[in-house]
Amino acid sequence: MERRAVYRNKVLPWLLIGPQLLLVLVFFYWPTSQALYWAFTLEQPWGGGNLWAGLDNFLYIFRDDRYWGTVLRSAFYALAATGLSMLVALTLASFVDRALKGTKLFQSVFIWPYAIAAPAAGVAFRFIFSPEAGLVGAINDIWPGIWDPATNGIHALAMVIVCHAWLGIGYNFVFFLAALQMIPRSINEAGAMDGARPFRRMLDLQLPLIAPTAFFLLIMNIISSFTDSFGLIDTMTEGGPIGQTEVMVYKIYVDGFKGLDYSGAAAQSIILMLLVIGLTFVQFKWVERRVHYN
Amino acid sequence: MIERSPFFDALTYAVMIIGLILVVIPFWIVIVAASQSLQEVSRVPISLLPSDQLWVNLSEAWDRADLAPKMLNSFIVAIGVTVGKITLASLSAFAIVFFSFKARMICFWLIFITLMLPLEVRIVPTYSIAANALLPFQVILDTLGITGLVQAVSGVQIALNWNLLNSYTGLILPLVATATGTFLYRQFFMTIPDELVEASKMDGAHPLEFFFDVLLPLSRTNMLALATIMFVSSWNQYLWPLLITTDRANFGTVVMQLKALIPAQNGTPDWNVTMAGALIIMLPPLLVVAFMQRWFVRGLISRDK
Amino acid sequence: MAQITIKGVKKNYAKTPVIHGVDVNIEAGEFVVILGPSGCGKSTLLRMIAGLEEISEGEIAIGGTVVNKLEPRERGCAMVFQNYALYPHMTVRRNIGYALKVAKVPKAERDERVMKVAQSVSLEPFLDRRPGELSGGQRQRVAMARAMVREPKVFLFDEPFSNLDAKLRVAMRSEVRRLHRDLGVTSVFVTHDQIEAMTLADKLIIMNAGRVEQIGRPTEVYNNPASRFVADFIGSPAMNLFEGEFDAEGHFVHGAGGRMNVSQLNGVRQPGRKVVLGVRPEGVRRTGADAHGAIPAVVDYVEELGASRLIHADANGSRIVALDNDSAELKSGTPVHLSLADSALHLFSLEDGRRISH
Numbered sequence: 001m002e003r004r005a006v007y008r009n010k011v012l013p014w015l016l017i018g019p020q021l022l023l024v025l026v027f028f029y030w031p032t033s034q035a036l037y038w039a040f041t042l043e044q045p046w047g048g049g050n051l052w053a054g055l056d057n058f059l060y061i062f063r064d065d066r067y068w069g070t071v072l073r074s075a076f077y078a079l080a081a082t083g084l085s086m087l088v089a090l091t092l093a094s095f096v097d098r099a100l101k102g103t104k105l106f107q108s109v110f111i112w113p114y115a116i117a118a119p120a121a122g123v124a125f126r127f128i129f130s131p132e133a134g135l136v137g138a139i140n141d142i143w144p145g146i147w148d149p150a151t152n153g154i155h156a157l158a159m160v161i162v163c164h165a166w167l168g169i170g171y172n173f174v175f176f177l178a179a180l181q182m183i184p185r186s187i188n189e190a191g192a193m194d195g196a197r198p199f200r201r202m203l204d205l206q207l208p209l210i211a212p213t214a215f216f217l218l219i220m221n222i223i224s225s226f227t228d229s230f231g232l233i234d235t236m237t238e239g240g241p242i243g244q245t246e247v248m249v250y251k252i253y254v255d256g257f258k259g260l261d262y263s264g265a266a267a268q269s270i271i272l273m274l275l276v277i278g279l280t281f282v283q284f285k286w287v288e289r290r291v292h293y294n
Numbered sequence: 295m296i297e298r299s300p301f302f303d304a305l306t307y308a309v310m311i312i313g314l315i316l317v318v319i320p321f322w323i324v325i326v327a328a329s330q331s332l333q334e335v336s337r338v339p340i341s342l343l344p345s346d347q348l349w350v351n352l353s354e355a356w357d358r359a360d361l362a363p364k365m366l367n368s369f370i371v372a373i374g375v376t377v378g379k380i381t382l383a384s385l386s387a388f389a390i391v392f393f394s395f396k397a398r399m400i401c402f403w404l405i406f407i408t409l410m411l412p413l414e415v416r417i418v419p420t421y422s423i424a425a426n427a428l429l430p431f432q433v434i435l436d437t438l439g440i441t442g443l444v445q446a447v448s449g450v451q452i453a454l455n456w457n458l459l460n461s462y463t464g465l466i467l468p469l470v471a472t473a474t475g476t477f478l479y480r481q482f483f484m485t486i487p488d489e490l491v492e493a494s495k496m497d498g499a500h501p502l503e504f505f506f507d508v509l510l511p512l513s514r515t516n517m518l519a520l521a522t523i524m525f526v527s528s529w530n531q532y533l534w535p536l537l538i539t540t541d542r543a544n545f546g547t548v549v550m551q552l553k554a555l556i557p558a559q560n561g562t563p564d565w566n567v568t569m570a571g572a573l574i575i576m577l578p579p580l581l582v583v584a585f586m587q588r589w590f591v592r593g594l595i596s597r598d599k
Numbered sequence: 600m601a602q603i604t605i606k607g608v609k610k611n612y613a614k615t616p617v618i619h620g621v622d623v624n625i626e627a628g629e630f631v632v633i634l635g636p637s638g639c640g641k642s643t644l645l646r647m648i649a650g651l652e653e654i655s656e657g658e659i660a661i662g663g664t665v666v667n668k669l670e671p672r673e674r675g676c677a678m679v680f681q682n683y684a685l686y687p688h689m690t691v692r693r694n695i696g697y698a699l700k701v702a703k704v705p706k707a708e709r710d711e712r713v714m715k716v717a718q719s720v721s722l723e724p725f726l727d728r729r730p731g732e733l734s735g736g737q738r739q740r741v742a743m744a745r746a747m748v749r750e751p752k753v754f755l756f757d758e759p760f761s762n763l764d765a766k767l768r769v770a771m772r773s774e775v776r777r778l779h780r781d782l783g784v785t786s787v788f789v790t791h792d793q794i795e796a797m798t799l800a801d802k803l804i805i806m807n808a809g810r811v812e813q814i815g816r817p818t819e820v821y822n823n824p825a826s827r828f829v830a831d832f833i834g835s836p837a838m839n840l841f842e843g844e845f846d847a848e849g850h851f852v853h854g855a856g857g858r859m860n861v862s863q864l865n866g867v868r869q870p871g872r873k874v875v876l877g878v879r880p881e882g883v884r885r886t887g888a889d890a891h892g893a894i895p896a897v898v899d900y901v902e903e904l905g906a907s908r909l910i911h912a913d914a915n916g917s918r919i920v921a922l923d924n925d926s927a928e929l930k931s932g933t934p935v936h937l938s939l940a941d942s943a944l945h946l947f948s949l950e951d952g953r954r955i956s957h
Binding site: 004005006007008009010012013014016017019020021023024025026027028029030031032034035038088091092095096098100103106108109110111112113114115116117118119120121122123124125126127128130132133134135137138140141166169174178197198199223226227228230231234235249252253256257262265266269272273276277280 | 502
């Protein structure tokens with residue numbers, strides 16, 4: 001990031017960057033340090049400050065079967081929603097990339113889900129998947145009781161995952177399409193000269209060339225499955241039935257703000273933060289080695 | 295490329311149409327349900343044709359969820375975050391890219407690490423300062439002994455207090471304090487040729503003149519993209535507003551109202567009103583994305599590299 | 600108009616020296632060209648004059664004022680950049696007038712001055728266009744107009760024509776010459792193109808690897824290159840250079856034992872002295888086998904130039920190029936005899952490359 005032409009001004013850069021630094025310190029570093037403090041201490045019930053607890057908060061969490069259930073569920077949720085969303089988006093992008101007549105119209109509609117708030121989609125999908133209402137619930141008229149996310153945890157989780165995947169289509173589609181469009185025409189033309197038909201070219205030439213983007217999206221999607229899932233779960237199932245749709249962020253929220261167990265929630269936050277940082281690092285490492293074909 | 299493959303073309307259209315249905319169905323259901331009467335919406339299976347109750351349901355949802363002040367709040371927050379982000383991001387990216395000062399790399403990393411952790415992930419720690427955002431400074435002053443010193447000298451005790459609960463600053467500032475925009479601006483500023491900077495130096499322009507006369511006009515596309523992204527994401531914020539506003543009547547945003555619109559377990563299943571509310575609430579960011587699509591797409595992409 | 604004095608100027612990038620100490624005097628109103636291969640430090644030197652690059656050591660004075668610590672805007676220089684560096688979002692008018700706007704020149708005066716400058720480089724029809732809508736040559740003229748409008752004390756040109764095609768380059772060259780004649784402003788022009796340098800310069804500065812090799816008028820530099828580097832760098836086709844030594848009889852021995860009779864070098868022909876003998880192709884002639892000092896050679900190939908041709912030949916293991924006006928057909932492998940014109944010989948030390956006068 002070195003430039004040849006720079007300004008050598010002593011005060012001005014600090015004035016420019018100061019506000020941003022202040023905000024970051026107040027709203028990022030300070031709170032994070034607080035979370036660390038809480039994670040390693042325990043608040044006394046009758047006041048008098050926090051007691052050093054060492055790794056106790058973490059050990060307590062790790063011994064909790066319910067926590068591991070949440071972790072596994074989050075992992076499943078992340079992989080299922082990510083896979084579904086990316087698969088649909090990639091399929092759509094590869095066909096849109098052929099740029100046949102009228103494609104532009106499809107293209108703009110495919111981006112729409114990006115604009116929708118997770119809770120709004122949650123409410124809409126809750127209605128669509130409601131066992132009593134008229135769309136998916138209609139199959140209950142044929143086979144009574146076959147679909148009931150209100151009591152069946154697997155149904156509920158499936159419903160949330162489908163909604164999450166739908167929400168991600170827009171974002172994934174944009175990136176896939178851009179990656180596909182960045183492949184030089186000549187590669188496609190060379191493939192055609194070699195006698196490969198369009199579908200073959202898609203499989204043999206385009207897919208391998210967009211692998212870096214796919215990887216980037218994979219990580220972004222997994223991270224967003226940790227974050228965006230809150231709005232969905234809170235409006236669709238509130239973690240239920242009996243905690244069967246509770247994922248990590250939601251459990252932190254419940255423990256910290258409903259159960260008022262700050263130390264436990266802080267320790268869980270630290271674990272989640274480490275997880276997200278780890279994923280981001282993996283991604284940066286990969287991005288460094290990205291294939292460049294232009 | 296001249297290549298005829300009618301079968302593959304047909305397949306292409308078929309896939310795109312299926313995709314279109316997949317993407318549009320939820321929107322369609324929302325609109326259809328929002329236009330139906332209670333009886334119509336309760337019918338199983340539901341009719342997929344819109345009815346004539348749209349206006350009735352919209353105004354019912356508007357009143358029931360008290361959307362007028364919430365709408366205003368949502369706009370204030372979304373616009374506040376957008377403007378704040380663009381301002382801070384462009385200024386700090388300018389400092390990082392175009393100035394050489396000792397702590398530059400440290401500042402760079404201090405800001406960029408924040409990219410890794412979205413607000414939802416660090417919700418507990420962030421909430422910890424909601425009651426007093428100035429606490430870090432109080433702690434610094436206390437630790438350095440300045441508080442005691444000032445008290446001894448002047449008899450005034452320094453007690454910094456800035457409560458963020460139920461305030462626009464509380465809704466806005468934590469969302470401004472991330473590096474998304476800075477990153478985007480930095481990426482763009484790096485593509486500005488050195489010679490342009492030098493030409494402006496030769497023309498006698500001050501760094502700030504270069505910033506306002508050259509950099510900002512050149513980054514208009516990026517600004518629009520960032521504005522779209524920020525507007526959408528801040529309008530759609532859910533968890534943070536939920537925590538920071540206990541006074542929902544005055545400081546709630548529309549997205550927080552969605553849950554209140556869901557029919558109660560044993561109440562009237564008036565999903566038509568719920569869907570009308572959802573429609574109102576999802577419309578502003580959807581319109582923004584639809585209108586700004588061209589710029590927004592470019593912005594999303596350049597965030598990648 | 601201002602004089603520029605460069606005294607003992609050095610430049611280091613993170614301890615690596617790139618300019619090793621340059622001393623140059625540029626007279627007021629002079630047109631000076633700095634010529635050298637890429638990476639020789641010529642642009643760095645120019646940018647130090649402009650104030651875009653810090654001066655590590657030494658001193659630069661413009662019009663008698665030391666400018667080391669001055670900002671670019673305080674030095675009274677204007678610069679034309681290699682890639683034009685026009686502001687892409689501004690019209691030609693605003694591009695040219697930007698420096699005046701920054702200097703808070705009133706709008707009316709600004710417009711007048713922009714118009715005047717635009718006329719002098721025939722840009723009036725394009726004033727309301729953006730740089731992106733102009734051809735390369737027009738952009739180049741905008742860049743020059745932008746430099747001229749400030750009425751600077753010094754013009755600096757950083758390889759300004761390197762992005763233009765050959766024909767346009769010739770046209771721009773004469774335009775720059777004309778502007779310099781009309782305005783008489785001290786100008787420093789950096790290029791790696793020797794023809795550009797020869798045609799434009801009042802004074803030529805040849806640089807190599809961070810050092811000045813030679814300063815002088817173009818003809819001076821051409822006729823009396825101060826070093827082997829200059830001899831090799833200036834002139835097209837390039838000078839023939841033979842490494843070798845003098846034998847006991849005073850013959851120059853080179854290549855695989857080829858001998859040349861170079862009696863005109865009397866006085867410097869100490870036996871065993873290792874030297875480089877240089878002769879420009881136009882100093883090499885075809886001659887009869889029996890002529891005095893004739894060098895036998897075998898034709899390798901012939902390069903047609905139209906009015907003349909270049910004979911590339913092998914003389915006892917040394918490659919030699921001769922400029923020839925004869926049109927007789929010469930096939931590859933034909934034996935010929937060549938002779939060296941008396942006045943055209945240059946001699947350089949093999950050790951340090953400096954010229955040995957004779």
